[in-house]
Amino acid sequence: MLTLGSAVVVLLSRNVLYSAYSLLLTFVGIAALYVLAGADFLAVTQLMVYVGGVLVLLVFGVMLTHRGDAQKSVAQRATEPNVVRTNHGRTLAGVLVAGGMFALLFTVIQKADFTRNEATFYDPITRVSTVPDVGIHLMTDYALPFEVVGVLLLAALIGAAYLSSIRN
Amino acid sequence: MPVFYPLLAVNSAIPLSYFVLASAALFSIGLGVVVVKRNAIVVLMGVELMLNAANLNLVAFSRYDPDLKGQMFGLFVIVVAAAEAVVALAIVLLVYRRFQTVDLDEVNEMKR
Numbered sequence: 081m082l083t084l085g086s087a088v089v090v091l092l093s094r095n096v097l098y099s100a101y102s103l104l105l106t107f108v109g110i111a112a113l114y115v116l117a118g119a120d121f122l123a124v125t126q127l128m129v130y131v132g133g134v135l136v137l138l139v140f141g142v143m144l145t146h147r148g149d150a151q152k153s154v155a156q157r158a159t160e161p162n163v164v165r166t167n168h169g170r171t172l173a174g175v176l177v178a179g180g181m182f183a184l185l186f187t188v189i190q191k192a193d194f195t196r197n198e199a200t201f202y203d204p205i206t207r208v209s210t211v212p213d214v215g216i217h218l219m220t221d222y223a224l225p226f227e228v229v230g231v232l233l234l235a236a237l238i239g240a241a242y243l244s245s246i247r248n
Numbered sequence: 249m250p251v252f253y254p255l256l257a258v259n260s261a262i263p264l265s266y267f268v269l270a271s272a273a274l275f276s277i278g279l280g281v282v283v284v285k286r287n288a289i290v291v292l293m294g295v296e297l298m299l300n301a302a303n304l305n306l307v308a309f310s311r312y313d314p315d316l317k318g319q320m321f322g323l324f325v326i327v328v329a330a331a332e333a334v335v336a337l338a339i340v341l342l343v344y345r346r347f348q349t350v351d352l353d354e355v356n357e358m359k360r
Contacts, residue, residue: 106297107300130326141341174283175280177280189265210319229324236330239338243338244342
């Protein structure tokens, strides 16, 4: 519920950096939920990739794309708090779309009735750790996607470096 | 020598529907962020939230799967999301250089 609360802060806060920090809290909360679902490898991956990588990237993006008030001098700007704000537009449409989506998902989930299946069909599989299984699957069944994802990452890296090195 | 696996103790304590509901709420919040916010970077944050919500579903259901298909898929989703974030941020930087703003409502050159 920590996760959901901080996600709501991402939605409501007008300060971009507050959004970023509550997004951090959300990602940590999701990692905790992964642990509760028995996916320890994914939880650690989530922490490393999102908290360590994507979030730092986003904060850098905020830093690089922020332009202070051009009318004020540097000395003036240095004295006041450096707040990056974002405006809200189309609030009504946003509330309608997101609320409608949640209502739809909620009704579908209510009708799906997972609890009965859980009680009669399966029990959750208890594992000591998912790391060995994940490793074995990566190298056998999922070898091709693994390689493809490696190439994709390389392409993204080169593409991003190229895009951000263009000077007009 | 006894080995302690703290993850084992908490395994399967929570019913599946809670995961699914939390994921639905996260997805809706992400959607709301994408629609409402006008800063391109905050919109990216919303996209990340939605990807995480989908991932949470995959992981929650893969608890019942001996092959761990959901977790493998979730792993690849994380990688692709990272690549997406990198490229999108590079594009946002280019947009900022060209328009001197990241406000999505002011970047409307193709409308004029």
